[in-house]
Amino acid sequence: MVSRNQESLDVLPGLPLPLTGETRVFAILGDPIAQAGSPALFNAEFRRRGLRCVLVPMHVRPRDLECVFRGLWAVSNLDGVVLTVPHKLNAVRLVDELGPAAHRMGAINAVRRLPDGRLTGENFDGAGFIDGLRARGHEMANQRVLVIGCGGAGSAVAFAVAEENPRALQLYDVDDNRAEDLASRVKAWRPTLDVSTGRRDPFGMDVVVNCTSLGMTADDELPVDVHRLQASALAVDIVLKPEITPFLFEAGALGCATHSGSYMLASQVDAICNFFGLGVGTPAKV
Amino acid sequence: MVSRNQESLDVLPGLPLPLTGETRVFAILGDPIAQAGSPALFNAEFRRRGLRCVLVPMHVRPRDLECVFRGLWAVSNLDGVVLTVPHKLNAVRLVDELGPAAHRMGAINAVRRLPDGRLTGENFDGAGFIDGLRARGHEMANQRVLVIGCGGAGSAVAFAVAEENPRALQLYDVDDNRAEDLASRVKAWRPTLDVSTGRRDPFGMDVVVNCTSLGMTADDELPVDVHRLQASALAVDIVLKPEITPFLFEAGALGCATHSGSYMLASQVDAICNFFGLGVGTPAKV
Numbered sequence: 174m175v176s177r178n179q180e181s182l183d184v185l186p187g188l189p190l191p192l193t194g195e196t197r198v199f200a201i202l203g204d205p206i207a208q209a210g211s212p213a214l215f216n217a218e219f220r221r222r223g224l225r226c227v228l229v230p231m232h233v234r235p236r237d238l239e240c241v242f243r244g245l246w247a248v249s250n251l252d253g254v255v256l257t258v259p260h261k262l263n264a265v266r267l268v269d270e271l272g273p274a275a276h277r278m279g280a281i282n283a284v285r286r287l288p289d290g291r292l293t294g295e296n297f298d299g300a301g302f303i304d305g306l307r308a309r310g311h312e313m314a315n316q317r318v319l320v321i322g323c324g325g326a327g328s329a330v331a332f333a334v335a336e337e338n339p340r341a342l343q344l345y346d347v348d349d350n351r352a353e354d355l356a357s358r359v360k361a362w363r364p365t366l367d368v369s370t371g372r373r374d375p376f377g378m379d380v381v382v383n384c385t386s387l388g389m390t391a392d393d394e395l396p397v398d399v400h401r402l403q404a405s406a407l408a409v410d411i412v413l414k415p416e417i418t419p420f421l422f423e424a425g426a427l428g429c430a431t432h433s434g435s436y437m438l439a440s441q442v443d444a445i446c447n448f449f450g451l452g453v454g455t456p457a458k459v
Numbered sequence: 460m461v462s463r464n465q466e467s468l469d470v471l472p473g474l475p476l477p478l479t480g481e482t483r484v485f486a487i488l489g490d491p492i493a494q495a496g497s498p499a500l501f502n503a504e505f506r507r508r509g510l511r512c513v514l515v516p517m518h519v520r521p522r523d524l525e526c527v528f529r530g531l532w533a534v535s536n537l538d539g540v541v542l543t544v545p546h547k548l549n550a551v552r553l554v555d556e557l558g559p560a561a562h563r564m565g566a567i568n569a570v571r572r573l574p575d576g577r578l579t580g581e582n583f584d585g586a587g588f589i590d591g592l593r594a595r596g597h598e599m600a601n602q603r604v605l606v607i608g609c610g611g612a613g614s615a616v617a618f619a620v621a622e623e624n625p626r627a628l629q630l631y632d633v634d635d636n637r638a639e640d641l642a643s644r645v646k647a648w649r650p651t652l653d654v655s656t657g658r659r660d661p662f663g664m665d666v667v668v669n670c671t672s673l674g675m676t677a678d679d680e681l682p683v684d685v686h687r688l689q690a691s692a693l694a695v696d697i698v699l700k701p702e703i704t705p706f707l708f709e710a711g712a713l714g715c716a717t718h719s720g721s722y723m724l725a726s727q728v729d730a731i732c733n734f735f736g737l738g739v740g741t742p743a744k745v
Contacts, residue, residue: 187477192502194487194495194516194700206536209480216478227515230480230536237533244530247523250492250516414480 186213189227190220197250199228199449202241203257206232208389208414210435211255214442222446223454228255235259242267246292253449254284258386261296261325268294277332277362280325283445295448297441298326299333302411305436311380311407313337319378321345321396322385323355326411330384335359341367343378376401381424382409388418395420404428411437472499475513476506483536485514485735488527489543492518494675494700496721497541500728508732509740514541521545528553532578539735540570544672547582547611554580563618563648566611569731581734583727584612585619588697591722597666597693599623605664607631607682608671609641612697616670621645627653629664662687667710668695674704681706690714697723 189196201211207230215228233241238260245251256264261280265271268284272295275281281294303313318339320331323346334342342359346352352370360368375381375397383396389412399420402408408424409432421431475482487497493516501514519527524546531537542550547566551557554570558581561567567580589599604625606617609632620628628645632638638656646654661667661683669682675698685706688694694710695718707717 185477187479189475189478191471191473192475192498192513192515193473194493194498196498196516198515198517207480212478212480212482227478227513229478229484229513229515230482231484232535233533234535240533241530244527244533247519247526247530249518249520 185217185220187216188220189216190223190225192227193225195225197224197226197252198248199226199253199255200231200245200251201228201255201257202231202233202238202260204232204234204259205389206230206257209257210413210438211257211442214439215255215446218442218446219451222451224451225454226252226451233260235263238263239267246286252285253445255445256282256284258325261298261329264294268292271295274299274329274332277358278325278328279358280328282325282329282441283448285449296329297444297448298329298437299336300444301439301441302330302437303333303337304440305438306409306432308440309432309436311430311432313339313380315340316379317341317343317377318380318382319343319345319373319375319397320382320384321373322383323348323351324384327384328355328358330382330411331355331359332362334382335363335366335368339366340379341369343372344368344370345373373397374401375399375406376403378403378406380407380409382411383418383420384411386412388412388420389414393419395423399423399427402427402429406430407432410434413438471503471506473502474506475502476509476511478513479511481511483510483512483538484534485512485539485541486517486531486537487514487541487543488517488519488524488546490518490520490545491675492516492543495543496699496724497543497728500725501541501732504728504732505737508737510737511740512538512737519546521549524549525553532572538571539731541731542568542570544611547584547615550580554578556580558582560585560615560618563644564611564614565644566614568611568615568727569734571735582615583730583734584615584723585622586730587725587727588616588723589619589623590726591724592695592718594726595718595722597716597718599625599666601626602665603627603629603663604666604668605629605631605659605661605683606668606670607659608669609634609637610670613670614641614644616668616697617641617645618648620668621649621652621654625652626665627655629658630654630656631659659683660687661685661692662689664689664692666693666695668697669704669706670697672698674698674706675700679705681709685709685713688713688715692716693718696720699724 269291555577
């Protein structure tokens with residue numbers, strides 16, 4: 174029998190306040206979902222704010238996204254949905270309006286109901302990415318940045334980096350068209366920025382960001398040839414589980430600084446709670 | 460700062476184990492839902508069993524039931540749905556097969572996925588009703604029982620009481636046809652039982668059960684004229700909130716024994732967890 178005090182409970186990852194019939198519901202939709210860090214982070218944040226809310230993980234296959242989305246928004250006490258891979262792009266057509274970052278990126282990772290019942294989606298990945306780096310002392314200004322993977326997360330990262338005035342932004346995707354498309358959208362928004370595509374070589378780069386899912390599965394290949402990384406480079410991953418991906422492990426072994434996917438997510442939780450309209454509730458101690 | 464020990468947390472109403480991306484999800488659907496006792500009971504039971512599961516309340520209007528139901532069952536880590544008023548009858552057509560009690564009553568209050576992906580529904584209200592009474596020393600055998608309200612809950616109660624060999628079973632509903640229909644179904648199942656309809660007068664009854672929602676709202680009328688209750692009668696309510704309904708309060712003031720709706724629900728939690736295929740998990744202490 175372990176004795177523990179109230180304060181330690183208040184910050185326990187994943188623990189909401191006790192549920193009742195009045196609890197407000199939130200969900201994170203992804204495929205896979207087991208690796209998602211949001212249930213741990215959001216429920217702890219709800220508890221910290223004293224809110225009778227819970228966020229549950231939902232494993233939703235791409236073909237089922239629309240059906241699940243429609244069903245969830247017909248639930249009156251469901252107040253918000255968080256979207257993760259592979260739904261960030263496809264969910265855009267299921268909402269009624271987009272926030273500015275979502276509009277730029279063509280991808281959303283959070284949806285809430287407006288007072289008139291319509292749905293609005295916004296994307297906090299980019300802001301979370303920059304905030305997470307900044308909190309650990311890393312700035313993107315004047316850096317040469319290589320982004321591997323130009324899907325939903327890659328788009329968010331590319332636009333967020335572009336806004337920080339990097340020296341150069343290099344975008345790579347196994348699908349050339351996807352990289353080209355993202356590059357032209359970033360260029361349209363920031364015409365003077367040095368944006369290039371087609372090269373995955375990390376040599377000469379100050380920052381290398383893995384925005385693919387490579388590293389989630391044990392026998393995945395590495396996103397780049399780490400032996401071409403310079404020891405002065407910063408290796409960044411957006412994969413959440415494992416916390417130290419093979420890419421980060423190998424880069425770290427070469428002497429590079431590393432930055433895990435968890436920082437990007439943790440930096441978003443507060444912003445998404447505010448987007449959901451959640452303030453601080455009556456402190457409910459349990 | 461309050462110190463509390465592990466054991467007290469294990470039985471705290473509504474508190475699940477901390478959520479992660481691997482948490483299995485359950486939901487209770489009702490309209491209204493704020494009064495539902497299931498989130499408190501099921502989450503405490505999940506925690507007691509050491510299971511990474513959570514049950515969330517979902518406020519679903521009748522017109523949205525099918526849309527929500529379809530959406531939820533497309534979620535791969537959703538393993539069970541509990542149904543409460545007013546969905547117990549309408550959900551029958553949304554499942555692929557019915558258990559024996561559900562088949563008898565034409566109403567379900569729990570649904571799970573079969574290994575082949577089909578959905579099966581069963582009704583635990585009747586068994587919970589009888590078990591809840593029995594746990595407090597009340598037997599229905601040889602009693603004259605008046606059931607007010609012949610909807611989903613009333614049907615469950617009527618069939619469950621019929622199985623206990625009461626002296627007489629009197630069914631009342633503001634809709635005569637609904638009472639007649641239930642009476643004829645009970646008679647078809649128990650041909651020798653004394654089943655009557657059309658009278659709401661509690662005089663001469665040993666047990667009076669409110670199976671309507673009267674009492675949930677402050678200015679509801681009473682389900683029966685309590686001044687016609689005999690002091691030897693047992694007054695039973697299935698309304699969960701308030702725990703002491705005006706009907707139970709008035710009956711108690713007249714000297715009648717009373718029995719709250721919470722007992723029926725509490726007696727079902729274990730049975731429904733077993734129906735959901737939940738055993739006892741690896742003890743996860745948090």
